Amino acid sequence: MDIAAPRSILVVQLRRLGDVILTTPALEALKKKYPDAKLDFLVEAPGAEAVAGHPAIDEVLVYDAAGPLDALRWALKIRARRYDWVVDFLANPRTALLTALSGAKVKAGPAHVARRWAYNVRMVQSPQACYAALEKVRWLAALGISPDDAPQLPRLYLAARPQSLHNVVGLVPPSRKETRRWPAPSYARLGRLLRDKHGCTLKVFWGPGEKDLADEVVRGIGEGARAIDETRSISDLARELAACRVVVGNCAGPKHLALALGVPTVTIHGSSDPVAWTPVHPDHRFVRLEELHCIGCRSNDCPYNLECMRQLPAERVLPAVEQLLARTEVRS
Secondary structure, three states: OOOOOOOEEEEEOOOOHHHHHOOHHHHHHHHHHOOOOEEEEEEOHHHHHHOOOOOOOOEEEEOOOOOHHHHHHHHHHHHHOOOOEEEEOOOOHHHHHHHHOOOOOEEEEEOOOHHHHHOOEEEOOOOOOOOHHHHHHHHHHHHOOOHHHOOOOOOOOOOOOOOOOOOEEEEEOOOOOHHHOOOHHHHHHHHHHHHHHHOOEEEEOOOOOOHHHHHHHHHHHOOOEEEOOOOOOHHHHHHHHHOOOEEEEEOOHHHHHHHHOOOOEEEEOOOOOHHHHOOOEOOEEEEOOOOOOOOOOOOOOOOOOOHHHHOOOHHHHHHHHHHHHOOOOOOO
16 A cells, blocks of 8 residues: 555554563654654553653553443544544554554554554564564564664663762562573572672662562571662652662663663563563673473463573673673762
């Protein structure tokens, strides 16, 4: 089909914080290609806060549908806005229906999903796995967008990096998924090594229902460790992350937030695939037990004994953290 330059674009990415953050390079690519087009972003509440103030976005729409009537209300609202393009990165049943009913001339969505019937422009998945943020940009090739139009990494504007960094390493032990959760004693061991070898102070992160886990890590480290105060917003969390020299965590939302704020990261990977979730970049490293036959299984349930998490020693993680510490300056 002949695709005319749009006057207005709606990008749809509901769900998790990390997924929203990983969409920001695609938003920047669209804005660079079509600077005069109004670019709106439909997200759910946590993601909406994360992208506040992003210069590529003209308006953030906070999707709050709780049932079928709310979903219909949103479909009518989107249709009334008369978008030229709707680009659906999630492609679940709700977003596919919203896109199909939008009235947009261009209704773009992934070609590999069962709901591709909703789209008249189908975005093709890369033949080889790559970093998820780059993958989203590559999908936009169907709309004439090049990866050269996008930044290499996600970028957020919630908190500025302090010009003077203290010798603080952030530890983020929680994860919703057991197959992505490095044990608390392992985080504690890493914290002690960083304190004793490099004089680091350890700042332990936690979210709702996770304080006991953070306290366990703090007790295991002892002197020089503290759990952060409860953060009541994504902005609060961003300020705490931005003040760290390095952040060590599981494959979860806070890691993506730290990365988008410009904080060096080390990610512990077990079931998750580092190719998809950790960029190839000198400020961002990953560690996993490469010798396991089942490593990177992508499963949320382990048929074995979580060896990928339980058998990964802190001594295997320490060198990656040390490499990033060597790239940062500290001023007390």
